[in-house]
Amino acid sequence: MADFWARTALMLYRGVGSILYPFSGPFLRARARKGKEDRSRRAERYGYASWKRPEGPLVWLHAASVGESLAIMPLIKRMESFGINLVFTTGTVTSASIAEDRLSERTIHQYVPMDVKRAVRRFLDHWQPDLVIFAESEIWPMTISELAKRNVPQILVNARMSDRSNRRWQKRPALAQAIFGQLSQVIAQSETDGERFRSLGAPWVSVAGNLKTDVGVPQVDERVLAKIKSQIQDRPTWVSVSTHRGEEAIMGRVHRMVASHAPGLLTIIVPRHPDRSREVEEELQAQGLNVVTRSSGKSIGSHTDVFLGDTIGEMGLYLRLSEIAFMGKSLAAEGGQNPIEPAMTGAAILSGRYVQNFRETYQKLLDAGGARLVSDENMLASHVLHLLRKRSDLEMMRDAARETVDGMTGALERTTLSLDAYIMPLRVQVGLQQHKNRAASASNASGAAK
Structure with missing residues (x-):
């Protein structure tokens, strides 16, 4: 009976797709x-x-x-x-x-x-x-x-x-x-x-x-990095990456709490979906924060509270602007975000407790001391402030995070090895085709010489 319902479900899926197919044009145009x-x-x-x-x-x-x-x-x-x-x-x-x-x-x-x-x-x-x-x-x-x-x-x-x-x-x-x-x-x-x-x-x-x-470490345009660092100068900074709806407002409140004890604080927020940039900007401005978006091309000034990273393909830039990285989808949303990239760049990792989608990676970082989990915005503010103030703890976390991720490499070799039974026959075909082409070229060249 279970097999019958499985086949029925797949038939329905196929049927619905066939019915909707002629009407997909307006959907794709939208x-x-x-x-x-x-x-x-x-x-x-x-x-x-x-x-x-x-x-x-x-x-x-x-x-x-x-x-x-x-x-x-x-x-x-x-x-x-x-x-x-x-x-x-x-x-x-x-x-x-x-x-x-x-x-x-x-x-x-x-x-x-x-x-x-x-x-x-x-x-x-x-x-x-x-x-x-x-x-x-x-x-x-x-x-x-x-x-x-x-x-x-x-x-x-x-x-x-x-x-x-x-x-x-x-x-x-x-x-x-x-x-x-x-x-x-x-x-x-x-x-x-x-x-x-x-x-x-x-x-x-x-x-x-x-x-x-x-x-490898996320790529960055060194000229752009140097330009933005010159705008930030020696201000204390922290970055919150891959945030989801509801978390940007939390980051704004955390900024205000930390800034009251760390004058000049710059908070960098990188939403998971950059197309929400305007929504996030307005939300932060409603808290009285001065926001500069990356897409606007405007410079970060001394009165800028939040630098909003709303561009695609520049994660390497944002992660190099701070040594403290909070990972989103872990406070207001659940599942967590992959901490591997910030760990590679040498950031101390902070995250909410809901990291089940990357449970084993976070466990390794926690065991090594490269990451810490927080339960709410007050605890997050406390950790950010502590790491800004105590350089020795910050360096310990950064080193632990980087060493943990370095020890996790080798997936490419193991994946390639697992694929070998499927890839090797194709490589043999490629080799035979190349040999055939070279033989044909040599024969043509010999005929032309005669």
């Missing part, structure tokens, strides 16, 4: 007006390709947004070095922009097709991938089903399963088995993630760690 879709490339969302498929083996890799794209970039670079053709899809305009800046000519970027039968089939008919690699938590039932019908191996790398998602899937075990059971392999970030995927029916699960640990 998203384009908001800057969430590339107007000139909307056809890619219907599965129409913008490039010709290259000859030889091809791997399709997919990452939903900026964070996933950056995490999977080292794996893409590694596969490019094997000479394998790649098509890399993303789901957002911002991730597409970052991807295109960092990809070589061997990798073609496309927007991921809608998870609707007609769009997915059109995409697969054109690209005919030999292997598909999804990043982190991208589960699309129709895409997975269509790939399984074509016997294309599909692997989930850097895989994670949040508490909320796990609870939802556990309530639907037959449906989970019907979907996760079609994955050839899951390469999880942690033992907890791995066990969750196993319990949901994934047939082969291994644990490799978080690929973000092998991305």
Whole structure:
């Protein structure tokens, strides 16, 4: 009976997608007006390709947004070095922009097709991938089903399963088995993630760690960094990154509490979604705070209370403006944000208690003394002030955070090793094709000489 309901649910999903498909145009146009879709490339969302498929083996890799794209970039670079053709899809305009800046000519970027039968089939008919690699938590039932019908191996790398998602899937075990059971392999970030995927029916699960640990320190434009540091001068600073709705107001109140004891304090706030910039600015101004947004291009003055980081791709800049970093989605929202990047830059990590999505990473940082959890805004203000005042404690936390993350590297090598059984046959095909091409070139050259 459970299998029957699972099949019924998937049939309904397929049917609803087919019904809504003809009406997706207005939806995509509305998203384009908001800057969430590339107007000139909307056809890619219907599965129409913008490039010709290259000859030889091809791997399709997919990452939903900026964070996933950056995490999977080292794996893409590694596969490019094997000479394998790649098509890399993303789901957002911002991730597409970052991807295109960092990809070589061997990798073609496309927007991921809608998870609707007609769009997915059109995409697969054109690209005919030999292997598909999804990043982190991208589960699309129709895409997975269509790939399984074509016997294309599909692997989930850097895989994670949040508490909320796990609870939802556990309530639907037959449906989970019907979907996760079609994955050839899951390469999880942690033992907890791995066990969750196993319990949901994934047939082969291994644990490799978080690929973000092998991305390296976030990049920064040194000229921009020097310019903004000259504006800040020697003011005490702290940064709050990846904040969610409700947390920016908390950060504003924390600023006022700390500033009463640390004159000249500058608080840097980087919302998780920069398109909320105007909303956040108005919220902070309502508290009587002087706000300068990064996107405005205005300088940070002596009376500036908050520097609002509302740009994409500049996390490396914001993290280098302070040695104290609070991680959002942990006070007013739940789940937490990944602390690996700030730890890499040498920041002391502060966070709310709700960090279940990155539980094992935070536990390692807490055990080493590189992170501290706070229960409310008063406790956060107390910790910020303490670290601003006591340099020795700040340095201890910074060193511990950096050393902890350094000890977590190696995920790229472990992931590549796990993928070897799928990648090696493609590398052999590439080698044979290259040998054939060289032989043909030599034969042509010899004929021309005669």
